[in-house]
Amino acid sequence: MIILCLASCKQELKKPNILFIMSDDHAYQAISAYDDKLIETPNIDRIANEGILFSNASVTNSICAPSRATILTGKFSHINGKVDNIFPFDTSQVTFPQLFQKAGYQTAMFGKLHFGNNPKGVDDFLILPGQGHYINPIFIGKEKDTVITGYVTDIITDLTIDWFEKKRDESKPFLMMYLHKAPHRAWWPSPEKFEEFYNKTFPEPETLFDDYSNRASAASSAEMNILKHMHLMQDNKVYPKTIEEMGNLVEDITYTGEDRGVRKANAGPFNRPFNRANKEQKKLYDKVLQKISSDFKENWPKMNDIEKTKWKYQRYMQDYLATISSVDDNVGRVLDYLEENNLSDNTIVVYTSDQGFYLGEHGWYDKRFIYNESFKTPLLIKWPNKIKPGITNDEMVQNLDFAQTFLEAAGIESPSDMQGESLLPLLLQNNEKWTRDAVYYHYYEYPSVHMVKRHYGIVSKEYKLVHYYYDIDEWELFDRKNDPKELNNLYSDVNYQKVVLEMKERLSELRLKYKDSDELSKKFIY
Ligand code: CA
Numbered sequence: 001m002i003i004l005c006l007a008s009c010k011q012e013l014k015k016p017n018i019l020f021i022m023s024d025d026h027a028y029q030a031i032s033a034y035d036d037k038l039i040e041t042p043n044i045d046r047i048a049n050e051g052i053l054f055s056n057a058s059v060t061n062s063i064c065a066p067s068r069a070t071i072l073t074g075k076f077s078h079i080n081g082k083v084d085n086i087f088p089f090d091t092s093q094v095t096f097p098q099l100f101q102k103a104g105y106q107t108a109m110f111g112k113l114h115f116g117n118n119p120k121g122v123d124d125f126l127i128l129p130g131q132g133h134y135i136n137p138i139f140i141g142k143e144k145d146t147v148i149t150g151y152v153t154d155i156i157t158d159l160t161i162d163w164f165e166k167k168r169d170e171s172k173p174f175l176m177m178y179l180h181k182a183p184h185r186a187w188w189p190s191p192e193k194f195e196e197f198y199n200k201t202f203p204e205p206e207t208l209f210d211d212y213s214n215r216a217s218a219a220s221s222a223e224m225n226i227l228k229h230m231h232l233m234q235d236n237k238v239y240p241k242t243i244e245e246m247g248n249l250v251e252d253i254t255y256t257g258e259d260r261g262v263r264k265a266n267a268g269p270f271n272r273p274f275n276r277a278n279k280e281q282k283k284l285y286d287k288v289l290q291k292i293s294s295d296f297k298e299n300w301p302k303m304n305d306i307e308k309t310k311w312k313y314q315r316y317m318q319d320y321l322a323t324i325s326s327v328d329d330n331v332g333r334v335l336d337y338l339e340e341n342n343l344s345d346n347t348i349v350v351y352t353s354d355q356g357f358y359l360g361e362h363g364w365y366d367k368r369f370i371y372n373e374s375f376k377t378p379l380l381i382k383w384p385n386k387i388k389p390g391i392t393n394d395e396m397v398q399n400l401d402f403a404q405t406f407l408e409a410a411g412i413e414s415p416s417d418m419q420g421e422s423l424l425p426l427l428l429q430n431n432e433k434w435t436r437d438a439v440y441y442h443y444y445e446y447p448s449v450h451m452v453k454r455h456y457g458i459v460s461k462e463y464k465l466v467h468y469y470y471d472i473d474e475w476e477l478f479d480r481k482n483d484p485k486e487l488n489n490l491y492s493d494v495n496y497q498k499v500v501l502e503m504k505e506r507l508s509e510l511r512l513k514y515k516d517s518d519e520l521s522k523k524f525i526y
Contacts, residue, residue, distance in 0.1 A: 015173040017347040024184040026353035028378040043332030051382025062374040067354040074403030074418030084445035096403040097121035106172040111156040111179030134188035135276040151190040157330040182323040189322030191284035197322035210362040216474040218453040224366040227309040236315040242293040249301045351380040368452040440510040458507040465503040
Protein backbone atom coordinates (compact mmCIF):
# COMPACT_ATOMS: atom_id res chain seq x y z
CA MET A 1 0.00 0.00 0.00
CA ILE A 2 2.64 2.45 1.11
CA ILE A 3 4.88 1.59 -1.82
CA LEU A 4 2.01 2.08 -4.28
CA CYS A 5 1.19 5.48 -2.87
CA LEU A 6 4.81 6.52 -2.89
CA ALA A 7 5.14 5.51 -6.53
CA SER A 8 2.03 7.33 -7.70
CA CYS A 9 2.63 10.37 -5.51
CA LYS A 10 6.17 10.61 -6.79
CA GLN A 11 4.93 10.51 -10.35
CA GLU A 12 2.53 13.38 -9.64
CA LEU A 13 5.30 15.37 -7.98
CA LYS A 14 7.42 15.07 -11.09
CA LYS A 15 5.00 17.24 -13.04
CA PRO A 16 6.31 20.76 -12.73
CA ASN A 17 4.17 23.63 -11.52
CA ILE A 18 4.03 26.60 -13.87
CA LEU A 19 3.92 30.21 -12.74
CA PHE A 20 3.32 32.37 -15.81
CA ILE A 21 3.95 36.05 -15.03
CA MET A 22 3.01 38.53 -17.73
CA SER A 23 2.93 42.32 -17.61
CA ASP A 24 1.22 44.57 -20.11
CA ASP A 25 3.54 46.67 -22.30
CA HIS A 26 6.72 45.99 -20.30
CA ALA A 27 9.66 46.99 -22.52
CA TYR A 28 12.86 44.92 -22.20
CA GLN A 29 14.67 48.29 -21.91
CA ALA A 30 13.04 48.58 -18.48
CA ILE A 31 14.38 45.29 -17.07
CA SER A 32 17.89 45.55 -15.67
CA ALA A 33 18.73 41.99 -16.72
CA TYR A 34 18.49 43.37 -20.29
CA ASP A 35 19.54 46.98 -19.78
CA ASP A 36 20.17 48.87 -16.54
CA LYS A 37 20.23 52.41 -17.94
CA LEU A 38 16.69 53.22 -16.80
CA ILE A 39 15.83 51.08 -13.79
CA GLU A 40 17.00 48.30 -11.50
CA THR A 41 14.57 45.37 -11.33
CA PRO A 42 16.33 43.05 -8.86
CA ASN A 43 13.39 40.66 -8.46
CA ILE A 44 12.62 40.10 -12.13
CA ASP A 45 16.38 39.73 -12.59
CA ARG A 46 16.34 36.86 -10.08
CA ILE A 47 14.53 34.78 -12.73
CA ALA A 48 17.31 35.49 -15.24
CA ASN A 49 20.07 34.90 -12.69
CA GLU A 50 18.60 31.55 -11.73
CA GLY A 51 17.61 30.62 -15.29
CA ILE A 52 17.66 31.70 -18.91
CA LEU A 53 17.29 35.10 -20.61
CA PHE A 54 16.14 35.17 -24.25
CA SER A 55 17.72 38.15 -26.02
CA ASN A 56 15.82 37.67 -29.29
CA ALA A 57 12.32 36.80 -28.09
CA SER A 58 9.57 38.49 -30.10
CA VAL A 59 5.83 38.62 -30.66
CA THR A 60 3.95 37.72 -33.86
CA ASN A 61 1.77 40.86 -33.70
CA SER A 62 2.74 43.65 -31.31
CA ILE A 63 -0.55 44.56 -29.66
CA CYS A 64 -2.27 43.46 -26.46
CA ALA A 65 -5.23 41.16 -27.10
CA PRO A 66 -3.79 39.52 -30.26
CA SER A 67 -0.61 38.65 -28.35
CA ARG A 68 -2.66 37.08 -25.57
CA ALA A 69 -4.66 35.09 -28.14
CA THR A 70 -1.43 33.84 -29.72
CA ILE A 71 -0.02 32.85 -26.33
CA LEU A 72 -3.18 30.96 -25.34
CA THR A 73 -3.78 29.18 -28.67
CA GLY A 74 -0.22 28.70 -29.96
CA LYS A 75 -1.41 30.10 -33.30
CA PHE A 76 -0.81 33.21 -35.40
CA SER A 77 -3.44 35.97 -35.45
CA HIS A 78 -4.60 35.07 -38.96
CA ILE A 79 -5.41 31.53 -37.77
CA ASN A 80 -6.92 32.26 -34.31
CA GLY A 81 -8.82 35.25 -35.77
CA LYS A 82 -7.86 37.75 -33.03
CA VAL A 83 -5.92 40.01 -35.39
CA ASP A 84 -6.43 43.25 -33.44
CA ASN A 85 -8.11 44.66 -30.34
CA ILE A 86 -11.37 44.98 -32.32
CA PHE A 87 -11.98 41.59 -34.00
CA PRO A 88 -13.58 39.17 -31.48
CA PHE A 89 -11.86 36.05 -30.15
CA ASP A 90 -13.62 32.81 -31.06
CA THR A 91 -14.02 31.23 -27.64
CA SER A 92 -14.63 27.75 -29.06
CA GLN A 93 -10.88 27.48 -29.71
CA VAL A 94 -8.65 25.34 -27.53
CA THR A 95 -6.38 27.32 -25.19
CA PHE A 96 -3.47 25.75 -23.32
CA PRO A 97 -4.94 26.20 -19.78
CA GLN A 98 -7.86 23.97 -20.85
CA LEU A 99 -5.36 21.22 -21.72
CA PHE A 100 -3.63 21.62 -18.35
CA GLN A 101 -6.96 21.43 -16.55
CA LYS A 102 -7.89 18.26 -18.44
CA ALA A 103 -4.53 16.72 -17.61
CA GLY A 104 -5.16 17.10 -13.87
CA TYR A 105 -3.48 20.40 -13.16
CA GLN A 106 -5.06 22.87 -10.76
CA THR A 107 -5.38 26.10 -12.73
CA ALA A 108 -5.93 29.73 -11.75
CA MET A 109 -5.75 33.20 -13.30
CA PHE A 110 -5.49 36.59 -11.59
CA GLY A 111 -5.20 40.02 -13.20
CA LYS A 112 -5.53 41.30 -16.71
CA LEU A 113 -6.73 39.06 -19.53
CA HIS A 114 -8.12 41.78 -21.84
CA PHE A 115 -10.17 39.47 -23.99
CA GLY A 116 -13.74 40.62 -23.63
CA ASN A 117 -14.77 37.24 -22.26
CA ASN A 118 -14.04 35.05 -19.27
CA PRO A 119 -11.12 32.63 -19.35
CA LYS A 120 -11.67 28.97 -20.10
CA GLY A 121 -9.76 26.16 -18.45
CA VAL A 122 -9.13 27.87 -15.11
CA ASP A 123 -10.58 26.55 -11.83
CA ASP A 124 -10.39 29.97 -10.17
CA PHE A 125 -10.10 33.45 -11.55
CA LEU A 126 -10.53 37.13 -10.80
CA ILE A 127 -9.81 39.27 -13.85
CA LEU A 128 -10.00 42.97 -14.66
CA PRO A 129 -12.75 43.98 -17.07
CA GLY A 130 -11.09 45.11 -20.34
CA GLN A 131 -8.19 47.42 -19.56
CA GLY A 132 -9.17 47.53 -15.87
CA HIS A 133 -8.34 50.24 -13.36
CA TYR A 134 -5.09 51.11 -11.60
CA ILE A 135 -6.83 52.44 -8.48
CA ASN A 136 -9.47 50.55 -6.47
CA PRO A 137 -10.07 48.16 -9.39
CA ILE A 138 -13.17 46.14 -10.21
CA PHE A 139 -12.60 42.40 -10.72
CA ILE A 140 -14.82 39.96 -12.61
CA GLY A 141 -15.15 36.68 -10.74
CA LYS A 142 -16.88 33.38 -11.33
CA GLU A 143 -19.84 34.31 -9.19
CA LYS A 144 -19.82 38.08 -8.86
CA ASP A 145 -17.86 41.23 -9.56
CA THR A 146 -16.02 42.86 -6.71
CA VAL A 147 -14.21 46.17 -6.10
CA ILE A 148 -10.99 45.91 -4.11
CA THR A 149 -9.50 48.99 -2.47
CA GLY A 150 -5.84 49.66 -3.19
CA TYR A 151 -3.32 49.68 -6.03
CA VAL A 152 -3.87 47.15 -8.81
CA THR A 153 -0.37 45.60 -8.90
CA ASP A 154 -0.39 44.96 -5.14
CA ILE A 155 -3.93 43.54 -5.30
CA ILE A 156 -3.27 41.10 -8.16
CA THR A 157 -0.32 39.81 -6.11
CA ASP A 158 -2.40 39.56 -2.92
CA LEU A 159 -5.00 37.51 -4.83
CA THR A 160 -2.30 35.22 -6.23
CA ILE A 161 -0.61 34.59 -2.87
CA ASP A 162 -3.98 34.21 -1.18
CA TRP A 163 -4.89 31.49 -3.70
CA PHE A 164 -1.61 29.67 -2.98
CA GLU A 165 -2.32 29.83 0.75
CA LYS A 166 -5.98 28.93 0.82
CA LYS A 167 -6.92 27.15 -2.37
CA ARG A 168 -3.91 25.21 -3.61
CA ASP A 169 -4.51 21.48 -3.70
CA GLU A 170 -1.18 19.98 -2.66
CA SER A 171 -1.96 16.70 -4.40
CA LYS A 172 -1.96 18.39 -7.81
CA PRO A 173 0.55 20.43 -9.82
CA PHE A 174 -0.59 23.99 -10.58
CA LEU A 175 -0.69 26.36 -13.51
CA MET A 176 -0.89 29.93 -12.21
CA MET A 177 -1.45 32.81 -14.65
CA TYR A 178 -0.37 35.94 -12.73
CA LEU A 179 -1.08 38.82 -15.11
CA HIS A 180 -0.28 42.45 -14.41
CA LYS A 181 -2.09 45.45 -15.85
CA ALA A 182 0.98 47.63 -15.31
CA PRO A 183 2.80 49.29 -16.98
CA HIS A 184 0.00 49.92 -19.54
CA ARG A 185 -0.91 53.49 -20.44
CA ALA A 186 -1.86 55.82 -18.72
CA TRP A 187 0.94 54.71 -16.34
CA TRP A 188 -0.61 55.47 -12.93
CA PRO A 189 1.85 54.55 -10.17
CA SER A 190 1.02 53.83 -6.56
CA PRO A 191 1.09 57.09 -4.51
CA GLU A 192 4.44 56.13 -2.90
CA LYS A 193 6.16 55.31 -6.20
CA PHE A 194 4.61 58.40 -7.82
CA GLU A 195 6.39 60.56 -5.27
CA GLU A 196 9.64 58.61 -5.40
CA PHE A 197 9.96 58.60 -9.20
CA TYR A 198 8.85 62.21 -9.71
CA ASN A 199 12.20 63.23 -8.26
CA LYS A 200 14.23 61.15 -10.72
CA THR A 201 15.72 62.12 -14.09
CA PHE A 202 16.29 59.50 -16.80
CA PRO A 203 18.73 59.32 -19.72
CA GLU A 204 17.22 59.97 -23.14
CA PRO A 205 17.42 57.42 -25.95
CA GLU A 206 19.65 58.39 -28.89
CA THR A 207 16.72 58.45 -31.30
CA LEU A 208 14.36 60.66 -29.23
CA PHE A 209 14.47 63.29 -32.00
CA ASP A 210 14.22 60.89 -34.94
CA ASP A 211 13.07 62.70 -38.10
CA TYR A 212 11.90 59.44 -39.77
CA SER A 213 14.00 60.04 -42.88
CA ASN A 214 15.31 56.96 -44.74
CA ARG A 215 12.28 54.95 -43.67
CA ALA A 216 8.99 53.95 -45.33
CA SER A 217 6.25 56.55 -44.83
CA ALA A 218 4.60 54.51 -42.04
CA ALA A 219 7.10 55.80 -39.46
CA SER A 220 6.28 59.48 -40.05
CA SER A 221 2.52 59.01 -40.37
CA ALA A 222 2.16 57.07 -37.09
CA GLU A 223 0.53 59.01 -34.25
CA MET A 224 2.60 58.00 -31.25
CA ASN A 225 5.14 60.80 -31.04
CA ILE A 226 5.84 61.99 -27.51
CA LEU A 227 5.73 65.68 -28.45
CA LYS A 228 2.83 65.59 -30.89
CA HIS A 229 0.52 62.89 -29.55
CA MET A 230 1.09 62.21 -25.86
CA HIS A 231 -1.74 63.73 -23.80
CA LEU A 232 -0.71 66.45 -21.37
CA MET A 233 -3.60 65.60 -19.04
CA GLN A 234 -4.18 61.87 -19.09
CA ASP A 235 -0.57 60.85 -19.81
CA ASN A 236 1.59 63.60 -18.31
CA LYS A 237 -0.97 64.21 -15.55
CA VAL A 238 -1.25 67.98 -15.71
CA TYR A 239 -4.52 69.00 -14.00
CA PRO A 240 -7.29 69.70 -16.55
CA LYS A 241 -8.00 72.95 -14.68
CA THR A 242 -4.37 74.08 -15.21
CA ILE A 243 -4.64 73.48 -18.96
CA GLU A 244 -7.92 75.37 -18.97
CA GLU A 245 -6.47 78.31 -17.04
CA MET A 246 -3.55 78.54 -19.45
CA GLY A 247 -5.88 78.86 -22.44
CA ASN A 248 -4.02 79.37 -25.70
CA LEU A 249 -0.62 79.00 -24.03
CA VAL A 250 -1.17 75.25 -24.54
CA GLU A 251 -1.36 73.92 -28.11
CA ASP A 252 -4.10 71.54 -29.20
CA ILE A 253 -3.02 67.98 -29.84
CA THR A 254 -4.80 66.52 -32.85
CA TYR A 255 -5.31 62.96 -33.99
CA THR A 256 -6.96 61.17 -36.81
CA GLY A 257 -6.69 57.68 -35.35
CA GLU A 258 -8.28 58.09 -31.97
CA ASP A 259 -11.78 58.61 -33.37
CA ARG A 260 -11.79 55.25 -35.08
CA GLY A 261 -13.66 53.09 -32.67
CA VAL A 262 -11.01 51.99 -30.21
CA ARG A 263 -10.69 55.28 -28.34
CA LYS A 264 -12.45 53.77 -25.34
CA ALA A 265 -10.12 50.80 -25.36
CA ASN A 266 -7.15 53.06 -24.89
CA ALA A 267 -6.32 55.03 -21.77
CA GLY A 268 -9.21 57.02 -20.43
CA PRO A 269 -9.22 60.74 -19.70
CA PHE A 270 -7.22 62.09 -16.78
CA ASN A 271 -10.19 62.07 -14.48
CA ARG A 272 -11.08 58.42 -14.82
CA PRO A 273 -8.27 56.76 -12.86
CA PHE A 274 -7.86 59.69 -10.50
CA ASN A 275 -11.56 59.92 -9.72
CA ARG A 276 -11.53 56.31 -8.56
CA ALA A 277 -9.19 57.28 -5.72
CA ASN A 278 -10.74 57.83 -2.30
CA LYS A 279 -10.13 61.00 -0.28
CA GLU A 280 -7.06 59.65 1.44
CA GLN A 281 -5.51 58.35 -1.79
CA LYS A 282 -6.32 61.62 -3.61
CA LYS A 283 -4.49 63.57 -0.95
CA LEU A 284 -1.36 61.50 -1.54
CA TYR A 285 -1.58 61.81 -5.33
CA ASP A 286 -2.31 65.54 -5.10
CA LYS A 287 1.04 66.15 -3.40
CA VAL A 288 2.78 65.20 -6.67
CA LEU A 289 0.08 66.34 -9.08
CA GLN A 290 0.31 69.87 -7.71
CA LYS A 291 4.07 69.94 -8.31
CA ILE A 292 3.60 68.71 -11.89
CA SER A 293 0.98 71.32 -12.65
CA SER A 294 2.83 74.25 -11.12
CA ASP A 295 6.03 73.28 -12.95
CA PHE A 296 4.04 72.97 -16.18
CA LYS A 297 2.32 76.32 -15.73
CA GLU A 298 5.54 78.13 -15.05
CA ASN A 299 7.82 76.53 -17.64
CA TRP A 300 5.78 75.19 -20.57
CA PRO A 301 5.11 78.56 -22.23
CA LYS A 302 8.87 79.29 -22.28
CA MET A 303 9.90 76.00 -23.88
CA ASN A 304 10.75 75.25 -27.50
CA ASP A 305 9.79 71.92 -29.10
CA ILE A 306 13.02 70.21 -28.06
CA GLU A 307 12.54 71.25 -24.43
CA LYS A 308 8.87 70.24 -24.54
CA THR A 309 9.81 66.80 -25.85
CA LYS A 310 12.37 66.42 -23.07
CA TRP A 311 9.85 67.53 -20.43
CA LYS A 312 7.19 65.10 -21.66
CA TYR A 313 9.76 62.28 -21.93
CA GLN A 314 10.82 62.73 -18.28
CA ARG A 315 7.18 62.81 -17.12
CA TYR A 316 6.52 59.65 -19.17
CA MET A 317 9.53 57.78 -17.79
CA GLN A 318 8.85 58.84 -14.20
CA ASP A 319 5.36 57.31 -14.31
CA TYR A 320 6.08 54.31 -16.55
CA LEU A 321 9.10 53.23 -14.50
CA ALA A 322 7.29 53.87 -11.20
CA THR A 323 4.66 51.31 -12.24
CA ILE A 324 7.48 48.88 -13.18
CA SER A 325 9.04 49.32 -9.76
CA SER A 326 5.79 48.10 -8.17
CA VAL A 327 5.67 45.12 -10.54
CA ASP A 328 9.23 44.24 -9.55
CA ASP A 329 8.52 44.47 -5.80
CA ASN A 330 5.47 42.28 -6.22
CA VAL A 331 7.20 39.67 -8.37
CA GLY A 332 9.68 39.48 -5.48
CA ARG A 333 6.84 38.77 -3.04
CA VAL A 334 5.63 35.83 -5.15
CA LEU A 335 9.13 34.42 -5.68
CA ASP A 336 9.71 34.68 -1.91
CA TYR A 337 6.45 32.87 -1.26
CA LEU A 338 7.50 29.99 -3.52
CA GLU A 339 10.88 29.76 -1.78
CA GLU A 340 9.50 29.94 1.74
CA ASN A 341 6.97 27.22 0.96
CA ASN A 342 9.37 24.82 -0.74
CA LEU A 343 7.66 25.28 -4.08
CA SER A 344 10.60 26.80 -5.93
CA ASP A 345 12.39 23.61 -6.92
CA ASN A 346 9.52 22.14 -8.89
CA THR A 347 8.12 25.34 -10.38
CA ILE A 348 8.85 26.78 -13.81
CA VAL A 349 8.70 30.56 -13.48
CA VAL A 350 8.23 32.58 -16.66
CA TYR A 351 8.40 36.37 -16.89
CA THR A 352 7.28 38.06 -20.10
CA SER A 353 5.20 40.90 -21.52
CA ASP A 354 2.47 40.81 -24.16
CA GLN A 355 4.85 42.87 -26.30
CA GLY A 356 7.60 45.45 -26.10
CA PHE A 357 7.16 49.22 -25.98
CA TYR A 358 8.87 52.41 -27.15
CA LEU A 359 10.46 54.34 -24.31
CA GLY A 360 11.21 57.38 -26.43
CA GLU A 361 13.10 55.49 -29.17
CA HIS A 362 12.17 57.08 -32.53
CA GLY A 363 10.46 59.78 -30.45
CA TRP A 364 7.68 57.31 -29.64
CA TYR A 365 5.57 55.75 -26.94
CA ASP A 366 3.27 52.74 -27.67
CA LYS A 367 4.05 49.63 -29.75
CA ARG A 368 2.60 47.99 -32.96
CA PHE A 369 5.64 48.28 -35.29
CA ILE A 370 7.98 45.46 -36.26
CA TYR A 371 10.85 47.79 -35.26
CA ASN A 372 12.88 46.29 -32.45
CA GLU A 373 11.56 47.91 -29.28
CA SER A 374 7.99 46.72 -29.78
CA PHE A 375 8.74 43.56 -31.77
CA LYS A 376 11.01 42.22 -29.04
CA THR A 377 9.53 41.13 -25.75
CA PRO A 378 11.25 40.20 -22.48
CA LEU A 379 11.42 36.47 -21.80
CA LEU A 380 13.04 35.04 -18.68
CA ILE A 381 12.50 31.48 -17.47
CA LYS A 382 13.79 29.61 -14.44
CA TRP A 383 13.38 25.92 -13.66
CA PRO A 384 15.77 24.79 -10.93
CA ASN A 385 17.84 21.68 -11.67
CA LYS A 386 16.70 21.73 -15.30
CA ILE A 387 17.72 25.14 -16.68
CA LYS A 388 21.29 26.15 -15.88
CA PRO A 389 21.44 29.40 -13.95
CA GLY A 390 22.49 32.60 -15.70
CA ILE A 391 22.42 31.57 -19.34
CA THR A 392 21.53 33.82 -22.28
CA ASN A 393 20.05 32.53 -25.51
CA ASP A 394 19.83 34.54 -28.75
CA GLU A 395 17.64 32.25 -30.86
CA MET A 396 14.58 33.68 -32.64
CA VAL A 397 11.84 32.52 -30.30
CA GLN A 398 8.30 33.88 -30.12
CA ASN A 399 5.23 34.12 -27.92
CA LEU A 400 3.80 31.64 -30.45
CA ASP A 401 6.00 28.99 -28.80
CA PHE A 402 4.85 29.39 -25.20
CA ALA A 403 1.87 26.99 -25.26
CA GLN A 404 3.83 24.09 -26.74
CA THR A 405 6.74 24.76 -24.37
CA PHE A 406 4.55 24.57 -21.27
CA LEU A 407 2.66 21.55 -22.58
CA GLU A 408 5.86 19.63 -23.32
CA ALA A 409 7.35 20.54 -19.94
CA ALA A 410 4.21 19.16 -18.30
CA GLY A 411 4.21 16.01 -20.41
CA ILE A 412 0.92 16.94 -22.11
CA GLU A 413 0.53 16.36 -25.83
CA SER A 414 0.16 19.51 -27.97
CA PRO A 415 -2.63 19.69 -30.56
CA SER A 416 -1.10 19.14 -34.01
CA ASP A 417 -2.48 22.43 -35.38
CA MET A 418 -0.50 24.62 -32.96
CA GLN A 419 2.06 26.58 -34.99
CA GLY A 420 4.94 27.19 -32.58
CA GLU A 421 7.83 25.06 -31.41
CA SER A 422 8.56 23.93 -27.90
CA LEU A 423 11.49 25.85 -26.39
CA LEU A 424 12.44 22.84 -24.28
CA PRO A 425 15.58 22.01 -26.31
CA LEU A 426 16.82 25.57 -25.70
CA LEU A 427 15.88 25.51 -22.03
CA LEU A 428 17.81 22.27 -21.58
CA GLN A 429 20.69 23.49 -23.76
CA ASN A 430 20.18 21.00 -26.55
CA ASN A 431 20.54 23.92 -28.94
CA GLU A 432 21.46 21.74 -31.91
CA LYS A 433 17.86 20.52 -31.98
CA TRP A 434 16.62 24.05 -32.72
CA THR A 435 16.45 24.74 -36.47
CA ARG A 436 14.39 27.93 -36.87
CA ASP A 437 16.43 30.78 -38.36
CA ALA A 438 13.76 33.45 -38.96
CA VAL A 439 10.36 34.50 -37.64
CA TYR A 440 7.18 35.90 -39.17
CA TYR A 441 5.27 39.01 -38.08
CA HIS A 442 1.93 40.53 -39.11
CA TYR A 443 0.26 43.68 -37.71
CA TYR A 444 -3.33 44.59 -38.66
CA GLU A 445 -4.91 47.32 -36.54
CA TYR A 446 -5.27 50.15 -39.10
CA PRO A 447 -6.93 52.56 -39.55
CA SER A 448 -7.17 52.97 -35.81
CA VAL A 449 -5.66 54.59 -32.76
CA HIS A 450 -1.98 55.57 -33.38
CA MET A 451 -2.42 55.07 -37.15
CA VAL A 452 0.34 52.48 -37.62
CA LYS A 453 0.00 51.06 -41.15
CA ARG A 454 -0.71 47.37 -41.67
CA HIS A 455 2.47 45.43 -42.30
CA TYR A 456 4.02 42.00 -42.31
CA GLY A 457 7.62 40.88 -42.44
CA ILE A 458 10.39 38.42 -41.75
CA VAL A 459 13.12 38.81 -39.16
CA SER A 460 16.35 36.81 -39.02
CA LYS A 461 19.32 37.50 -36.79
CA GLU A 462 20.89 39.45 -39.67
CA TYR A 463 18.03 41.16 -41.52
CA LYS A 464 14.51 42.47 -41.25
CA LEU A 465 12.31 42.77 -44.35
CA VAL A 466 8.96 44.55 -44.01
CA HIS A 467 6.03 45.10 -46.37
CA TYR A 468 3.52 47.89 -45.60
CA TYR A 469 0.20 47.38 -47.40
CA TYR A 470 -3.52 48.27 -47.36
CA ASP A 471 -3.36 51.93 -48.43
CA ILE A 472 0.37 52.02 -49.28
CA ASP A 473 2.76 49.58 -50.91
CA GLU A 474 6.22 50.15 -49.43
CA TRP A 475 9.08 47.95 -48.30
CA GLU A 476 11.88 48.24 -45.77
CA LEU A 477 15.06 46.24 -45.30
CA PHE A 478 17.26 46.70 -42.26
CA ASP A 479 20.72 45.30 -41.63
CA ARG A 480 20.29 44.38 -37.97
CA LYS A 481 23.98 43.95 -37.21
CA ASN A 482 25.18 47.21 -38.80
CA ASP A 483 22.11 49.30 -38.04
CA PRO A 484 20.65 48.03 -34.75
CA LYS A 485 18.66 51.26 -34.24
CA GLU A 486 16.92 50.67 -37.59
CA LEU A 487 17.43 54.11 -39.10
CA ASN A 488 18.45 53.19 -42.66
CA ASN A 489 16.06 51.46 -45.01
CA LEU A 490 18.28 49.53 -47.45
CA TYR A 491 15.47 48.18 -49.62
CA SER A 492 16.57 50.21 -52.65
CA ASP A 493 20.31 50.11 -51.92
CA VAL A 494 22.15 48.53 -54.86
CA ASN A 495 24.46 46.62 -52.53
CA TYR A 496 21.57 44.84 -50.85
CA GLN A 497 19.52 43.65 -53.84
CA LYS A 498 20.67 40.06 -53.43
CA VAL A 499 19.64 40.16 -49.77
CA VAL A 500 16.25 41.65 -50.69
CA LEU A 501 15.56 38.83 -53.15
CA GLU A 502 16.69 36.17 -50.70
CA MET A 503 14.64 37.59 -47.84
CA LYS A 504 11.57 37.93 -50.08
CA GLU A 505 11.84 34.27 -50.95
CA ARG A 506 12.20 33.29 -47.31
CA LEU A 507 9.24 35.51 -46.43
CA SER A 508 7.07 33.71 -49.03
CA GLU A 509 8.15 30.38 -47.60
CA LEU A 510 7.19 31.46 -44.07
CA ARG A 511 3.81 32.77 -45.24
CA LEU A 512 3.16 29.44 -46.89
CA LYS A 513 4.33 27.48 -43.86
CA TYR A 514 2.13 29.47 -41.47
CA LYS A 515 -0.80 29.62 -43.94
CA ASP A 516 -0.96 33.41 -44.33
CA SER A 517 -1.74 35.10 -47.66
CA ASP A 518 -2.96 38.36 -49.23
CA GLU A 519 -6.30 36.65 -49.77
CA LEU A 520 -6.61 35.87 -46.04
CA SER A 521 -5.58 39.43 -45.09
CA LYS A 522 -8.63 40.74 -46.99
CA LYS A 523 -10.85 38.89 -44.51
CA PHE A 524 -9.58 41.22 -41.77
CA ILE A 525 -10.18 44.53 -43.55
CA TYR A 526 -12.75 46.99 -42.19
CA1 CA B 1 0.05 45.20 -24.17
